[in-house]
Amino acid sequence: MKFYEYKAHEIFRKYGIPVPRGILATRPEEIVDPPLPCVVKAQVLIGGRGKAGGIKFAKTLEEAREAARRILGMTIGPYKVRQVYAQEMLDIARELYFSITIDRSARAPLLIASAAGGMEIESVPEGSIFRIHVPPLVGLQPYILRALSKALALPKEVASQVSDIARKAFALFEGEDAELVEINPLAVLKDGRVVAGDAKLIVDDNAEYRHPEYADLPQDRTPLEEEAHDKGITFIQLDGDIGVIANGAGLTMATLDVLNLKGGRGGAFLDLGGTDDPEKVKQAFEILLKAKPSVILLNIFGGITKADTVALGVKQALEAMRVNVPVVARIKGVNEDRAREILKGIGYPADTMEEAAELAVKVQAGGR
Amino acid sequence: MKFYEYKAHEIFRKYGIPVPRGILATRPEEIVDPPLPCVVKAQVLIGGRGKAGGIKFAKTLEEAREAARRILGMTIGPYKVRQVYAQEMLDIARELYFSITIDRSARAPLLIASAAGGMEIESVPEGSIFRIHVPPLVGLQPYILRALSKALALPKEVASQVSDIARKAFALFEGEDAELVEINPLAVLKDGRVVAGDAKLIVDDNAEYRHPEYADLPQDRTPLEEEAHDKGITFIQLDGDIGVIANGAGLTMATLDVLNLKGGRGGAFLDLGGTDDPEKVKQAFEILLKAKPSVILLNIFGGITKADTVALGVKQALEAMRVNVPVVARIKGVNEDRAREILKGIGYPADTMEEAAELAVKVQAGGR
Amino acid sequence: MAVLLDEKTKLIVQGITGHQGQFHTEKMLEYGTKVVAGVTPGKGGEQVHGVSVYDSCFEAVDATGASASILFVPAPYAKDAAIEAIEAGVELLVMITERIPFHDCLDIVPYARAKGCRVIGPNCPGIVSAGKAKAGIMPNHIFRPGDVGVISRSGTLTYEIVNAITNAGFGETTCIGIGGDPVIGTSMPEALELLAKDKQTKRIVVVGEIGGTTEEETAKRARRIRKPIYAYVAGRTAPPGKRMGHAGAIISKGMGTAESKIKAFEAAGVPVAAFPTEIAALLRGN
């Protein structure tokens, strides 16, 4: 799960991490008594909003409202800006970088810090990035914070504030099931205070059941993706015109790859998962149909999934939606003969995934 | 650290563990509006208060005050009763046993439970005691509570309450640096509630720095032991007449053993520890002198401790206290010759601890 | 020979009375696996396909001497079940369960390692030692005993590839589905080491996907292994920044692209198949 900036700040505040004061507004008039001077920022879930004109500075209330007026309704990437955040402008002396994420190989939380903050960590030279693991099972120990302070050559007063923030950020990382806690810049102000200038938070989707308060947060999904998500289906909209549906993440990706390598263009990506329930197949197929693909490439390696069940779901969906999209179907699994029977007249059968991909490309080109 | 019953109950309450309501009183008149009927209990740090008459039942306020009147001022073991606790009488249907302690061999917390509660766990037959370790590093998991409930054959409603109490007791065990958390009886009431009928808590002395709120709690020490404790000296008063002072717990115990095996009677036990500071030696020695031993047996295996430093401390203490107790001294270590010189005229020198013990017995008997 | 699992391994099934647990217990038994007990709290005393159910892993292990467990318990209860199995002394724990919060795995995996228990998964199809035993959910009929070891982060894609291997006339030693999550018990390079040491395994097929750097680490390790290794990497046309089903399968911040993985394999002398079925052709080439 991703979080709008203002929401992430709210959570950081809950853990006692100092963040700038700010006001959220959906209309310019909602900005009343903002901290001045302030920065008015578009609340969107993707990067690059600065370049798109989604960040403006304001010295007075009027300027702040004017900035909000210009930002609200703006389109950044695929998103319309619906909220702005008018945030206290910090008087920054120095910008640091701090984040916590996981190191998959080490199976441990990884703490990353740099004396060069304010820019994307990818653009910071490797030599000035400090990395240290937090030992799992025993958690954050003081030596880690000492090492961090030394690596960044922080003066004593800054070091103690940074250590305190790091401790709280780690508590947040654990307490909120975070994948990423990123503070960039971690700002040392001219008055000596250390503040999380910007706070980014990504929480593990799988831990949603432990954090029901996050369940309804908007995510960077298209409406159709959102609908799929609510039904527990992995569905991603792409640019192409051939809809790809398969079972299992790896197989679905591989099917998309084969299709693209054979000259097709995948237009949507739907992972049926391990389901064996015709109703769920039907639901998934309906979502795919709503994306209006010109051809559908269905690739099921059943193994244990019953092929006829899948075929039945496909057939029902097409009937319910009253659409007539050609379906190139390659279904392997128990009762695959019965599946062919069910899809007779609707689908183009194929035996291997390569064959299916080639066929889909041909059908799309009007070749059959 | 040990805790008076009422204090332990207070801490259990803090962790959300249900305990009976109660009123603490140092004078009978302080009992106002007690939960009735109630049990009036002497607050002492040792067991056996029931047999000593320190627990009485009361149905009315007057009876409660009368009970308090009779218990306050009573002597139980070496202690005078200064406080009573008038506690709600529970309407108990069934008594269980529950405790958490550590298993030294396994280096893990050990959870002990029994369906036979209300008596000392030592008198419960081994077959009806359930034991399970809490895995260190990952903590209390639900399977432990399921296993407990099954072992005690608890009905569902009781099981869920017991599990909840066990979880909270484990949080207490960890949060308060406990050595022992014991609930006996863990009472199932006739109305179905489960309540910690009696709560016992011992906290690791070494963790005192993490719990400054416990620092001033009274402990089961004699005034002299208390004085020694405040000075960081291990000192225990015994029945005999020969004071034993040595350095290191093992050596001090061994010296006491040798003395007793040689026919002497150790009258106090003082571990100088690893100190090398004549002032601390002097302080320790003064405490020992206050216990009025007829002879002192001093056994120092210096190794690194300087023998003359110890001798100097001893001499200064004797002079400061203006007493003339014979000191049988066996001091091994750096500068042991100089130590003999210093103690000349005060002490009886000995070469081995066996020799020193024999000499102490002889001196005590007036043999020298 | 086989790694991790063979016909003598005594296996318990955690969550045996659930839909998945029941179904796959039957399939594992059909494959010849010694499923000696099941565990479902509160269902002790029942039977599932002739297998006795116990209330706890301790009881199941005590009664049967099982040394391995396969876990079908739903995600919110998986950590509890895993720690219980580890404490009960199993040496191999196969976690099929998907959608376990990875913070739970940050406890489970290091703790298992501390106690000498090998974890496979979570979010994996399990292990098959062809012709010997299965602790997993892979279809039985696609395997045939042979000399190819298989390692995969994926589920159905593995079936596709194993099927291609078998159809081409080859066979497998052990197929290890290591799982698609960010934090897993046995990583791809670790699985590679296991198969590299197995005498019966003459060549190894590795099925990777986008996300993380485990394929790159595997490629590095592959340089020191004297058996032929072949790879396939899924996701070469996946859009960056999108989560492709597996929590692991995401290209973010330029990390974990298929290009990088394919390059690493090829640099290590590991041929990479363009299509899943091409794996068979690569095997034939040797």
Place this chain on the structure above:
Amino acid sequence: MAVLLDEKTKLIVQGITGHQGQFHTEKMLEYGTKVVAGVTPGKGGEQVHGVSVYDSCFEAVDATGASASILFVPAPYAKDAAIEAIEAGVELLVMITERIPFHDCLDIVPYARAKGCRVIGPNCPGIVSAGKAKAGIMPNHIFRPGDVGVISRSGTLTYEIVNAITNAGFGETTCIGIGGDPVIGTSMPEALELLAKDKQTKRIVVVGEIGGTTEEETAKRARRIRKPIYAYVAGRTAPPGKRMGHAGAIISKGMGTAESKIKAFEAAGVPVAAFPTEIAALLRGN
């Protein structure tokens, strides 16, 4: 040969700039120990008896390749220091510090084990491999190379007994002060196994005390060891229920009495000395 420690072991001293750290660094150097570095946060760059001080264990280990550490850090900071040393990769960690809350040791000891680091202590006098090296605070002059292995829960009492062994004309291989706390890194039976496997160690002296059941467990283990073992147990006249200095040394609820321990040793064929110095006589008898 010796166990745990020898003349080649590279040792770092955590808390080297403190009173105890400085003093014992000098003594360890005098004994011939390879003290290669010290650690005190904030004092990196200083020198103690010619030993370079670093700010962290990582730096110290990186710079010197040390594989062992001895810890003099005060109790409230000991857990941090121990975990740091473990993470920095030391394989042997000798914790001299006393009065560490045992709940901290419930983290340190299992974690060390998980990471393959052996812990001795806490609250212990350390280890001496006679004539080779010392990671501890025992007096240097009482040791002489020989064939007696010594294990003890106590400090000064160990010196007394080692002194008696040496004075009687014998000598030691390795003397392990395991420590007097309830939760320690290496238990008495574990230390016994170490010395039992050491070829140079021909007989073993075990110094126990009241409290706990480790002596009883050691006696059980002793039955399977073919070297002569001798024991002494302190506290046979200690009053029950009183804490005798060591947090471990307490007889409570009838557990951990000297009688029980002596009985267990004798039943296992381990002669028990009545007085500390009698150990020498027992050794002479063989």
